[in-house]
Amino acid sequence: MTLGIILLFLLALFILYNILSSIRTIVKWYLGDYINTYLLVANIDPLYKEPLRKYHKYYQQLNPSDKTIFEKRVQKFINQKQFIARGMDRVTDEMKALIAGSAIQLTFGHPSVYFAHFKRILVYPDDYYSEISKRYHKGEVNMGGIIVLSWKNFAEGYINYEDGRNLGLHEMAHALRLENAVTNDEYSFLDDEIMKTWTDLCYREMEKMSNGESTFFREYAGTNSQEFFAVAVEHFFEKSQEFHDWNPKMYETLTKMLNQDPLKLGKLG
Numbered sequence: 001m002t003l004g005i006i007l008l009f010l011l012a013l014f015i016l017y018n019i020l021s022s023i024r025t026i027v028k029w030y031l032g033d034y035i036n037t038y039l040l041v042a043n044i045d046p047l048y049k050e051p052l053r054k055y056h057k058y059y060q061q062l063n064p065s066d067k068t069i070f071e072k073r074v075q076k077f078i079n080q081k082q083f084i085a086r087g088m089d090r091v092t093d094e095m096k097a098l099i100a101g102s103a104i105q106l107t108f109g110h111p112s113v114y115f116a117h118f119k120r121i122l123v124y125p126d127d128y129y130s131e132i133s134k135r136y137h138k139g140e141v142n143m144g145g146i147i148v149l150s151w152k153n154f155a156e157g158y159i160n161y162e163d164g165r166n167l168g169l170h171e172m173a174h175a176l177r178l179e180n181a182v183t184n185d186e187y188s189f190l191d192d193e194i195m196k197t198w199t200d201l202c203y204r205e206m207e208k209m210s211n212g213e214s215t216f217f218r219e220y221a222g223t224n225s226q227e228f229f230a231v232a233v234e235h236f237f238e239k240s241q242e243f244h245d246w247n248p249k250m251y252e253t254l255t256k257m258l259n260q261d262p263l264k265l266g267k268l269g
């Protein structure tokens with residue numbers, strides 16, 4: 001009799017748990033973007049807003065209401081991550097704001113995405129030596145959930161915002177593709193059809209590069225499809241018009257994938 005009651009109680013708990021998770025999934029599905037964009041997000045600390053205002057070229061071009069959304073998302077990103085200094089005393093507020101800024105720039109069209117898989121961000125002052133690859137790196141993203149950046153190279157990406165080189169956007173682009181592939185709440189947010197179109201365009205272009213035909217992306221893009229994507233993202237934001245004129249189909253596919261168009265920044269309501 002007692003065993004029967006316990007079993008019944010466990011069954012009730014199991015059913016209740018499933019009902020609650022279904023409600024959570026439905027609410028997240030329908031309201032996730034809204035909640036993440038407008039609610040449950042604190043205003044930005046002025047210490048983080050100032051560096052965005054001074055140095056973040058993308059943020060500077062946004063209209064006032066998009067600026068507010070961007071700021072809140074930067075604050076939320078900073079709250080969720082652990083910033084770890086390597087080879088220097090600390091990761092400053094300015095560094096945190098601008099690193100978070102590059103993540104939010106890339107995901108501005110996907111308001112629910114905060115790179116949940118990547119909890120830690122390691123910052124080195126300059127190129128760092130990797131014991132694994134036995135060479136110097138500027139940045140990397142690993143499946144263990146760590147984003148590594150060298151501050152000197154990161155800062156140069158935003159100081160010189162027109163040369164198609166931006167370490168922050170490059171590494172965040174790697175993180176975005178991995179985030180889309182690992183199973184968690186943010187899993188598979190990039191549309192499958194668009195990804196197929198992208199993959200076709202990517203391999204077609206890499207083929208041309210290997211034959212020495214294309215010159216728009218730097219040679220490194222031909223390394224593999226991940227590097228091709230990361231370099232394409234750098235050009236998408238920094239050389240938007242040239243990219244669009246060179247290959248409108250590829251540019252348009254990226255606008256659909258990232259749900260934003262850098263050529264229309266500040267013009268969207």
Ligand SMILES: [Zn+2]
Nearest residue numbers: 170174227230
């Ligand atoms: Zn890379």
